[in-house]
Amino acid sequence: MAPIQTVEAIPVAIDLTEPMHLASETIKQALNLVVKVVDADGVVGWGEAASAPTMTGETLPGMVRAVRDIIGPSLLAVPADDYDSVATVLCSIPGNSGARSAVDIAVLDIFAQRARQPLNEFxxxxxxxxxxxxxxxxxxxxxxxxxxxxxxxxxxxxxxxxxxxxxxxxxxxxxxxxxxxxxxxxxxxxxxxxxxxxxxxxxxxxxxxxxxxxxxxxxxxxxxxxxxxxxxxxxxxxxxxxxxxxxxxxxxxxxxxxxxxxxxxxxxxxxxxxxxxxxxxxxxxxxxxxxxxxxxxxxxxxxxxxxxxxxxxxxxxxxxxxxxxxxxxxxxxxxxxxxxxxxxxVPTADGLGVQPDEKRLNSFRLDL
Ligand SMILES: [Mg+2]
Structure with missing residues (x-):
């Protein structure tokens, strides 16, 4: 695989159709991190993780900073020959499990596209x-x-x-x-x-x-x-x-x-x-x-x-x-x-099989 060139953290806020009442909280709006990864050949991978403070301890601003300051830079330094080497780097970063997950999905999207396989078969x-x-x-x-x-x-x-x-x-x-x-x-x-x-x-x-x-x-x-x-x-x-x-x-x-x-x-x-x-x-x-x-x-x-x-x-x-x-x-x-x-x-196209409409994505984007 060509080296990873950019890792972009995109925070979004999207309302739920109706409030979801959990014992621990009522959720009215999803505050999610979307991640866009691009490799040196221009192949684009997408990932996402909801912020879930009661589950992973992460807030959306913290997830954004984790990708911009820690996870993204660490991936740019990895020779991205195989998924195992990337996963090893991601797993070595403490905490930030939601943010790491969003990046992991995006990177795998690229690996699977390059292998011409759906992500599950990869x-x-x-x-x-x-x-x-x-x-x-x-x-x-x-x-x-x-x-x-x-x-x-x-x-x-x-x-x-x-x-x-x-x-x-x-x-x-x-x-x-x-x-x-x-x-x-x-x-x-x-x-x-x-x-x-x-x-x-x-x-x-x-x-x-x-x-x-x-x-x-x-x-x-x-x-x-x-x-x-x-x-x-x-x-x-x-x-x-x-x-x-x-x-x-x-x-x-x-x-x-x-x-x-x-x-x-x-x-x-x-x-x-x-x-x-x-x-x-x-x-x-x-x-x-x-x-x-x-x-x-x-x-x-x-x-x-x-x-x-x-x-x-x-x-x-x-x-x-x-x-x-x-x-x-x-x-x-x-x-x-x-x-x-x-x-x-289950999607059958190569990679994740789902891409955002970037115009629509930007309409839900938060300035964090
Ligand atoms: Mg549950």
Whole structure:
């Protein structure tokens, strides 16, 4: 590959179609970092990462500075002969996992284009061409969300994640029961408490969901509550899934050694890009865990295409894939991800397979 010539950090702000209520925060606007990398031959690669202070500790201004001052200059000094040498440099930079992830996606976009392969085939063995898309459901929005879920199920959606931890756990369990009644027995329903609960509250919710066939409960307790997660796991048949508690591949072993979880949500921003995320997938499978892939709320088709590529390499996508471009008022992509009903097609063009409309991108650009 020709040497990397420029690494540009482009901060953007894009409104969500409606606020997304999480236990830890309400998100009304995506504050994302888009990265444009150009090599000496003029090949352009694109990447993206949402800023997620409650997950990676990064704010958008900090991500911009990290790319401009640390990550970009370090890549310009690398002889870019192979992806491994670039990934090694990226992985050696401490912290900044979201910013590193955005750059990693853009660099891989170039490598895969030059190899004339879609990004997933450049990285490994593609196992899925179509992915089941998770639809988020706000439990606090009541009947309107139930009606929306019913309509989406009729349109082909099969995976629903209920955001809980915002009200009385018994009421939220009643919402899940109503959702199951509306959806019928087949669609997957899971719940995500985003660290809101203690063990007793989580048990109360799970008991209230008895008979609902809850596929998994994501991050019921706080980041680092390994022993309490183990206590909860012992007392429930519902699989617990790690999300905010994952910061490094080694966290999977830490939770597994005390049987504190049976699955993990993988996001590129949490582990700094593809290399560590693929290792996490492998380690999780070796331990008999399920994985579920997600873009942070909310990323455009650029970030979501990267998530789709890495998910397509997974052994099993039965827990679904959360692709969040659908929640934005405007997707800056000139070639957005294509979905039919609740299924998203993994891009098959060379590289990432998604590029922004640069005029539209600039219209959302922040001056940071
Ligand atoms: Mg989550």
């Amino acid at each position: 990285l490994g063995t593609k196992r899925h061409t179509i992915l089941p898309r998770i639809q988020m459901i706000n439990s606090c929005a009541g009947d309107a969300q139930l009606a929306k879920a019913g309509a989406l199920a009729e349109a082909g959606f099969t995976h629903f994640k209920v955001k809980v931890g915002q009200a009385d756990a018994s009421l939220e369990a009643a919402f899940v029961r109503n959702l199951r009644n509306i959806l019928g027995p087949d669609p997957l329903i899971c719940a995500d408490a985003n660290m809101a609960w203690d063990v007793e509250t989580a048990r109360q919710f799970i008991a209230g969901c008895d008979g609902c066939d809850l596929a998994y409960l994501e991050q019921p307790l706080g980041d680092g509550c390994v022993e309490d997660m183990a206590r909860l796991a012992k007392s429930t048949p519902v699989a617990l899934c790690l999300d905010e508690g994952l910061h490094a591949v080694s966290d999977i072993a830490r939770y597994d050694e005390v049987d504190a979880a049976k699955g993990v949500g993988l996001k590129l921003i949490k582990l700094g890009g593809f290399r560590e995320t693929l290792i996490a997938e492998s380690v999780a499978r070796q331990r008999g865990w399920q994985t579920t892939y997600a873009s942070k709320i909310a990323e455009t088709s650029i970030g979501c295409a990267a998530t789709a590529h890495v998910a397509s390499l997974s052994d099993n996508v039965g827990w679904g894939v959360s692709l969040t471009h659908q929640y934005l008022v405007n997707d800056i992509a000139a070639t957005p991800l294509v979905s039919h009903g609740g299924r998203t097609i």
